[in-house]
Amino acid sequence: MNVTINDYLALSFLIFTIGFVGVLVRRNFLTVLMSIELMLNAVNLNLIAFSRRLSDLTGQIFSVFVITIAAGEAAIGLAIIISLYRQRKTLNVDEADTMEG
Amino acid sequence: MKDLLWLIPLFPLAGFLVNGILYLVSHRTHGEPTHGHEAHSPEAKAVAPPHASAPSAHADQHPAIPFKSVHAIVSPLMIALSCIVSLGAIFDWVRTEGLAHPHVVTIATWIPQGVNALRGGGSAAFSVDWSFRLDPLSALMISFVTFVGFLIHVYSVGYMGHEEGFGRFFAYLNLFMFSMLLLVLGSNFVVMFTGWEGVGLCSYLLIGYYYEKNFAADAGKKAFVVNRIGDLGFALGIFGIFAIFGSLDFGTVFAAAAAHPEKFVPYATVICLSLFVGAMGKSAQIPLYVWLPDAMAGPTPVSALIHAATMVTAGVYMVARCNVLFRLSPDAMLFVAVIGCATAIFAASIAVAQNDIKKVLAYSTISQLGYMFLACGVGAFVGGMFHVFTHAFFKACLFLGSGSVIHAMAGEQDMRKMGGLKSRMPTTYWTYLVSCLAIAGIIPFAGFFSKDEILGETFGSGHRLLYAVGLITAGLTAFYMFRTVFMTFSGKFRGTEEQEHHLHESPGTMTWPLRILGVGAVVAGFVGIPEVFRAHGHLLKNWLAPIFLPIAGHEGAEPGMTPGLEIGLMAVSVAVAVAGILVALRFYTGERAFATPKRIAERFPSAHRVLENKYYVDEAYDAVFVEGLGKGGGRFLWDFDARVIDGFFVHGARNVVMALSWLSSFFDQYVVDGMVNGVAGTLQAGYRGLKRAQSGRVQNYAFVMGGGFLVLVAAYLIWR
Numbered sequence: 069m070n071v072t073i074n075d076y077l078a079l080s081f082l083i084f085t086i087g088f089v090g091v092l093v094r095r096n097f098l099t100v101l102m103s104i105e106l107m108l109n110a111v112n113l114n115l116i117a118f119s120r121r122l123s124d125l126t127g128q129i130f131s132v133f134v135i136t137i138a139a140g141e142a143a144i145g146l147a148i149i150i151s152l153y154r155q156r157k158t159l160n161v162d163e164a165d166t167m168e169g
Numbered sequence: 170m171k172d173l174l175w176l177i178p179l180f181p182l183a184g185f186l187v188n189g190i191l192y193l194v195s196h197r198t199h200g201e202p203t204h205g206h207e208a209h210s211p212e213a214k215a216v217a218p219p220h221a222s223a224p225s226a227h228a229d230q231h232p233a234i235p236f237k238s239v240h241a242i243v244s245p246l247m248i249a250l251s252c253i254v255s256l257g258a259i260f261d262w263v264r265t266e267g268l269a270h271p272h273v274v275t276i277a278t279w280i281p282q283g284v285n286a287l288r289g290g291g292s293a294a295f296s297v298d299w300s301f302r303l304d305p306l307s308a309l310m311i312s313f314v315t316f317v318g319f320l321i322h323v324y325s326v327g328y329m330g331h332e333e334g335f336g337r338f339f340a341y342l343n344l345f346m347f348s349m350l351l352l353v354l355g356s357n358f359v360v361m362f363t364g365w366e367g368v369g370l371c372s373y374l375l376i377g378y379y380y381e382k383n384f385a386a387d388a389g390k391k392a393f394v395v396n397r398i399g400d401l402g403f404a405l406g407i408f409g410i411f412a413i414f415g416s417l418d419f420g421t422v423f424a425a426a427a428a429h430p431e432k433f434v435p436y437a438t439v440i441c442l443s444l445f446v447g448a449m450g451k452s453a454q455i456p457l458y459v460w461l462p463d464a465m466a467g468p469t470p471v472s473a474l475i476h477a478a479t480m481v482t483a484g485v486y487m488v489a490r491c492n493v494l495f496r497l498s499p500d501a502m503l504f505v506a507v508i509g510c511a512t513a514i515f516a517a518s519i520a521v522a523q524n525d526i527k528k529v530l531a532y533s534t535i536s537q538l539g540y541m542f543l544a545c546g547v548g549a550f551v552g553g554m555f556h557v558f559t560h561a562f563f564k565a566c567l568f569l570g571s572g573s574v575i576h577a578m579a580g581e582q583d584m585r586k587m588g589g590l591k592s593r594m595p596t597t598y599w600t601y602l603v604s605c606l607a608i609a610g611i612i613p614f615a616g617f618f619s620k621d622e623i624l625g626e627t628f629g630s631g632h633r634l635l636y637a638v639g640l641i642t643a644g645l646t647a648f649y650m651f652r653t654v655f656m657t658f659s660g661k662f663r664g665t666e667e668q669e670h671h672l673h674e675s676p677g678t679m680t681w682p683l684r685i686l687g688v689g690a691v692v693a694g695f696v697g698i699p700e701v702f703r704a705h706g707h708l709l710k711n712w713l714a715p716i717f718l719p720i721a722g723h724e725g726a727e728p729g730m731t732p733g734l735e736i737g738l739m740a741v742s743v744a745v746a747v748a749g750i751l752v753a754l755r756f757y758t759g760e761r762a763f764a765t766p767k768r769i770a771e772r773f774p775s776a777h778r779v780l781e782n783k784y785y786v787d788e789a790y791d792a793v794f795v796e797g798l799g800k801g802g803g804r805f806l807w808d809f810d811a812r813v814i815d816g817f818f819v820h821g822a823r824n825v826v827m828a829l830s831w832l833s834s835f836f837d838q839y840v841v842d843g844m845v846n847g848v849a850g851t852l853q854a855g856y857r858g859l860k861r862a863q864s865g866r867v868q869n870y871a872f873v874m875g876g877g878f879l880v881l882v883a884a885y886l887i888w889r
Contacts, residue, residue, distance in 0.1 A: 092872050100868075161868060168865030 076117035084110035097152065097159040101145045108138045170257040171265070174274040174301045177251050177258070177311060178350035184247030184343035188240050192336030195235035234335045244339035245322035248346055252315035259308045269715045271304035271420060273356050280359075285415070293415025302356035302419060306716045309554060309709075310353035310486055313561050317478050317689075318346050320682035324569050325470040327678030328576060338378060338468065345371035349479050353486060358407045358417040361487070365403065365451065368480045369396045375475060376467040388463035395460040399450015403487075406443035409436060410494075423493040427718040430497050441494055441501035444487065445508075452484030452538045455512045459787055461535055465527040469572030472527060477534045477568050478561040485541040485557050489550045493718050496548065506546025506627075510635045510642075513539030515784070517645040521652070522780035525582045526571045529653050533608065534564060536642060540623055543639060549626035550717065551710050555697045556623060558709070559615035562689035563607035567650075569683055570601035573675040574657055578668055584656040586664040593672045596680045598658050600687035605654050607690040609647035609746045617743070618694035625699075625738050629730045643742055647749025655757035699739075701732045 083106055090103030112131040119127030149159065156163055234240075262272045280297040287293055322342060329338050348367025355361040369392075377389030407417065413436055414422045426433045448454070453461035464476045475481070488495060488505065495502055513536045520532035537560050544553035575582055577594060591598045607614035610621060620643060628636040662669050674680065698706030705711070756765045770777040779785065862873075 088871075088875060092868050092875070162866060164867075165865035168863060 073117055073121045076113060080110045080114040080117065082110075083107075083113065095160050095162060097149050097161055097164075100161060101142065101149070104145075105138060105142065108134060108141075170254065170260075171262040171272050171303060172274055173254055174258055174272070174303055174354065175276045176254050177301075177315070178347050178354060180247040180251040180254070181343040181346035181350065184244050185340050185347060187243050188336050188340035188343060191236045191239060192334075192340055195336065234333065237330075237335055240336045240339045241326045244343055245319060245326065247343060248315060248319040248322050251346070251350065252312075252319050255308075255311045255315050258303060259312060262303050262308070268305055268712065271302055271715075273300055273302050273420070275300035275356075285411075287412065287415045291415070295411070295415075297357060297359045297417060299360065300356040300418075301354040301360075303354070304716060305713045306486070306490060306554070307353050309558060309712070311350060313558055314346075314349055314353065314479050317561050317565050317686070318349075318474060320685055321470050321474040321478070321565060321569065324473075324572070324679050324682040325468075327676045328470055328572055329468060332468075334378065338375075341371055341374045341378070342471075342474070345375065345475060345480070349483075352483055356419055358410065358419070358422075361490075362403065362407060365447070365483065365487075366400065368475070368483065369393065369400065369451070372396070372464065372475050372480060375471040376464045378467050378471065382466070384463075385466040388460075388466040392460035392464050395457050396450045399447045399457055402443045402445070402450070403447025406440050406447065409440040409443060413440075419490065423491075423718055426493045426497065427720045430720050433494070434497055437494060437498035438500045441491070441498045442504065444491055444494070445501065445505055448484030448488050448542070449508070450484075451487075452481050452542070453512075453535050454484070454508050454539065454542060455515060458512060458516065458535050459790060462528055462531045462783070465525075465531050469527065469568060469575060472531070473565045473568030473572065476531065477564040481534065481538055482541070482557045482561070485538065485545065485553050488542070488545045489554050489716070492545075492550045492716065493720065495545070496720060502546050502548065504546070505542050506632065506635055509539045509542025509544075509546055510638050511539070512536070513543060513642045514638050514645070515539075517642045517649065519780060519783045520649045521645060522777060523649075524584050526574065526584050526587075526653055526657065527568075527582055529584075529649060530564070530567055530571055533567075533646065533650065536646060537564065537608070540620060540639065540642070543627060543635060544623040547627045547630040547632055547635070549623060549630075551697075551707075551713050552619065552622040552626050554713060555709050556616075556619035558696070559607065559619040559690075559693045562686055562693045563604040563615055566600055566604040566683060566686035566690050567608065569679070569686065570597050570604065571653075573597040573679055573683065574601075576675055576679070577672050578664065579671050581664060581668060584653060586668070587657045587662070588660040588664075589658070589662040590672065591658040594658075594674045596674060596683060600683040600690075601658070602654060603687045604690045605650045607694075608650050609750060610643055610742055611647075611746055611750075612739075612743055613691075613694070615690050615692070615694035618697045618699070621739050621742055622697065622699065624742050625730065625735055628738055640742060640745055644745040644749040647746040648753050651750045651753035652757055655753055655762075659758050660762055699735065701735050 087103045087106030087108075087110060090106065091100055094100050094103060112134055115127040115131040115134070119125060119131075152164060153159060266272055275298045277299045278296065279299050280295065282294040282296045284292050285295050322339075325338065325342065329335055332338060345368060348364045348371055350364070352361055352364025352368060355364055373389045373393040376392050377386050379385040380389075410422055411417055413433060414425050416422055416425075450457045461476055461481065465472055467476070495505070516532040516535035516539060520529050520536065523529045523532065537556065541553045541556045541560070544550070544556060573594065574587065574590060574597060577590070577597075578587065581587070603614065607616040610617045624636060624639050624643065627639055662672075696712075697709040700707060757763065782788070
């Protein structure tokens, strides 16, 4: 079976959409964080697929940077979650609406 | 010495400064002098006469006057120096330059040049100098002004000896002499006007010398205000002269008027009448004479110096000075003559019924001034100035004599309370009598020559009616003057015993000026002996001849009179004078003294009342000008203010402003504020909408972002 770039892109779009919908609809902060990771990895898959297709390493190198940044993002996100939990005793995203206008 | 002309007014000015400063210094250190003055005031002790103004002789009751001897020496000394310099300058000038060449000394430029357009084309530079002019007319004036002034200063030393305001009095007196000399010496109208105003000021100050007395203060104000009316006319005349001639210098103006009379003639009457209004005020002519009788509220030497001998003759001097201009306007001349003549008889008729000795003399002065203007009006300027000259001597002597009497009577001025003073005050009596003979016009006393010249010239110029009125006035003059003589000096004393006990002849400082002026009253007329008596005897006529510039195209023949007619006229006027004296003698002396005048007064009560009350002129002026124009005008102005100004303008303006402010407020409230509130409302509405977008929920933002992205992508895909 021949796997084409369209398949990669379709998979990437699917994962990104799952992640994006998760960000929008889930109320648990941890789940939202994980959904963001899904979106990031969908992007990575996209980058690598084009890198392979175009025989250009730039995409792969970019995806390594994205993974690195995602690790930092996850660390900061978890730290914020812990901080929020200490303040509010909850992980519900809707509770964190202090910035309401 | 003629170049030292400027020293003549400067000496009195220096005297004024010295006396004034010393007085102020002593005034400071010795406290308020009026307190002491009230207690010892001669007026306070006088028997309440309406116009008491003489000091009493109780020297021991008075506190010492600081710097008295300084005042007493400096003040007359300065006038004496002026007199000496005047005479020296006159001799020097006559010897070196001659009568026909006026000598002008300029000491400084007062107002430098400025170019002005003239009436009738052309322009002239307006510039005024402080310059003095010595010519026959000013020479005549300064000689007798300084001489008589000096005598009156000496007299004042004795007369004012017990007055608290001794220094103040002499400071004012010196300031007056300064102004008067400025007036007569000034070489242009502006300097003359300065002196003119200066004498008016001093007159005010000296009339109001007893300023703590209401009547004196009021009289001073009256004199000042009435004089202002005249001064306005004088100023207008000066403006007119400048507008036509482009100069205010006497020499320039009169030479131009004499050389080109046709340029001036169209304006002559207006300008001459303006000038004459000034003369009316200063020289107390109808209708502006009312201040002079009240001016007697001042100390008697002041009355003698200012309100008889010198200042009041300034108007005559001015008219004589401007003779060239006046001769060009026959209408103005006739007006001057008529006013003068009317004043003469009017004042004389009032004098007949007065009982206050100074009032009689005051009205007599007005009457004599009327004579002088009558002379000027009929063209006899020499006669007018001659009468100024002789009048200065005998009227000063009369006033000083009356002052001597008042001094002896401790302030009493009512002649009904006098009588029989002849034996107690012989010097005063004889000098007073001589002066009365002079003013009555008895040959050969001074007044005879001058008055007779006036009457003769009036007759000769063809004004028969004016002559007749003048002749009647002469008779009245003789009558009322001898009435004062008989009421004061003959018969029995009619005052209180205390007054009789107090009677005494005045001290030497007072009697010597009287004697000298008495001699003057006899001999002053000899400078103008009529030609019929002695060829070239009229020295004054020859002396004054140069000031009467011949006018181009107007050389008229002198109206000649035959010697017989001239002598006849003299005989008539002397006869009238003698008749006046005899009537006075019959009425006021002997067994039946006062009986006839009393009967006449009873027979014609209304006429007597009218005369006694001076024709009610003061009351009429009071009613017309003070009550009528002043208060009535004030009421009118009040109504005008209330109805028109307040009613129409102020309230109208208020209504307009209120309407405008209502509009403005409406605009502000609904348009400006509307805009402000509209903006705010719009923003508020917008914010309400936008506020909902900022929910603080991150997922909403993400949703909008995602949605927006999708919309953009969709748009891209559709409209690519």
